[in-house]
Amino acid sequence: MIAGITIYELLTVTSILFFIGIYGFITRKNLISILISVELILNASVINFVVINKYMYPDVLQGVLFSIFIIAVAAAETALAVSIIFNLYRQISSVEVKDIETMKY
């Protein structure tokens, strides 16, 4: 609970953060930038967990605990993604999305 700030303002901030992440995920050409965008999405949801926990159910801690889980999973996931990107870079000397389209039809 932060005095003077309502839940709506906080949720608005996280929504903006979330959509910035989506926007970045769709438009960025660089794999690292896309990864960062994904992190933004995750962070938006983590903040949502904490905010809703604090504002709506102040006497329980599940939301807070969950946010810690998500941070841990996000860290692991980032490590995995970065290692994939490194490997990719060794193969084709590029981390641009347009160079990895072999999944295409």
Add this chain to the structure above:
Amino acid sequence: MNYTLVLLIPLIPLAVFLLLGLFNQKIKPAISGLIGVFGLVLTTLFSIYTAFQYFFIIGKDSGAFPSLVEKFIWMNFTDTLRIDMGILIDPISVMMLIVVSTISLMVHIYSRGYMKGDEGYTKFFAFLSLFTFSMYGLVLATNLFQIYIFWELVGVSSYLLIGYYYTKESAVAAAKKAFIVTRFADLGFLIGILLIGFYTGTYDFETLNNPESSAILNWASTSFMGLSVLSWGLILVFIGGAGKSAMFPLHIWLPDAMEGPTPVSALIHAATMVVAGVFLVARLFPMFFFVEEGFVLQIVAFVGAFSSLFAAIIAITQTDIKRVLAYSTMSQLGFMMLALGVSGYDGQDGLGYMASMYHLFTHAMFKALLFLGAGSVIHAVHSNYLKDMGGLRKYMPITNITFLVAALAIAGIPPFAGFWSKDEILVAVYEHNSFLYAIGIIVAGLTAIYIFRIYFGIFWGPNRSYEHTPKESPVSMTFPLIVLAVLSATVGFIPFSDFISPDRMGFEGHINIPLALIAVLVGVIGIAIAWALYKKENALAGRTAQRFGVFYTWAYHKFYLDELYLFVTKNILFKGIAASAAWFDRNIVDGTMNAIGNSTVGISKKIRGIQSGRIQDYAMVFVSGIVLLAIVFIYIWTN
């Protein structure tokens, strides 16, 4: 009656066929020939034993020979309509057992000499055994469907054996022709079977042939185009029989079938398989007789008479001796059909039926002998044509004498077999219809002419320049000739009418002296004409041919029937119907299918860009979908 023994009769050749067929390469030719002959010896002994048992031990039951049936249900449709497999023993099937086994045994023995050194020796014996098996199955069949199954098997083995020299183009063509023509006829047979099965509710010969059964009594209940449906069924069945028995106009395959090895011609295309059609009509004779007061029998008689005359005329002009014999076969088969066609049912009236079976029996003996004799000649001079033969009596005395016996038999000179049976036929026809009798007499005369034409052409006349001196065939070939000659000379004395008649009662046979005299006289005149024309090479034969002019040319070209068929099939069927059907198939049917396929491909090509492989595009679609859903839900909730 020992049914196991009877069952062994068809099963032994089947076993031999499987043995020789499966171990084709492993069995030495000498042994395979012996296996084939040994199997046939066994079945012949069993057949004779069965015949003896049937006619003399079991004998007549309350005045008539019983028909013994042993069968099991194979396919069940309704209470009455079912297909059985089994054995039917009655006078004609027992008689056919004797015919098939005797001729087949002789041909097997003969083939050991004739086919010596041939590459497919074992295969040949395997096919012969297959044929023998099928033929036994055919004559023992208890119902229409069983007979049809073996009928087709017989057709297959005939096809295999005609095309035996499969590297020869003409043999392959002949095999195909035989197969297709008989198949065409068998289509009629099949439809006939289905019709009869549908309207009588049974396929069983016992029920169908019982004059008291409702199937026959109710023949008038359903009619189609002015004829009883059962009559149509019988006509269709007769078409099947006509195809197998080479009746006009379905005879065109028989002369070509002579491309097969000569023993095959003797066994299949003279003595046994081609009489299957006659046998079929005889098998269903009570039905033929009682349905529509024997209307279909009239057709049988006229087709038979016409075929016999037609074939006899052609036979006179042919130069290939096997073809002459083929047309002769057709002519004699016509005689048998004619006799069946004019026959009655009870007692003495059944003379035609008896005569037909009798002629079938004697004809098998002397026609097989003629073919085997011709084979012996061909073996010696390596040619089928009369122009390459002459004066052979000095080189081949046994063949000469046996051939002469057969020729006398077919010409109807007493006391040889053909005289007795042909006489009975002529008597039966005389009592029925004098026009048909006239045809019969003419054919009898023509028969004597053509058979003695080739006899004199082969064994008398001038010597030809042979590549190497012809010599008598080996014992394995002359032995069957001698046996068959003895049979041809003596089987006429069997009192056939005691054993075989439509009502199975048997009757007292007798000879009608004036008619017999006429027949013999005609035969002698025929021989005399042949003597005058062909004994020495002279210009008379050519001049006579010239006198007949166009008619001779027509007959020489078999009345252009092959050409007619060719025209019909090529120009009308292939070019007219088949070609347009093919066009329709290729353009309309295939076109529709191709259009469906092509448009699918086209559309997929257009839309495959959606799957770009870029994860961001998918994410874009995903997110927009969610946004859209969100808008929709919000809209719904807020209203």
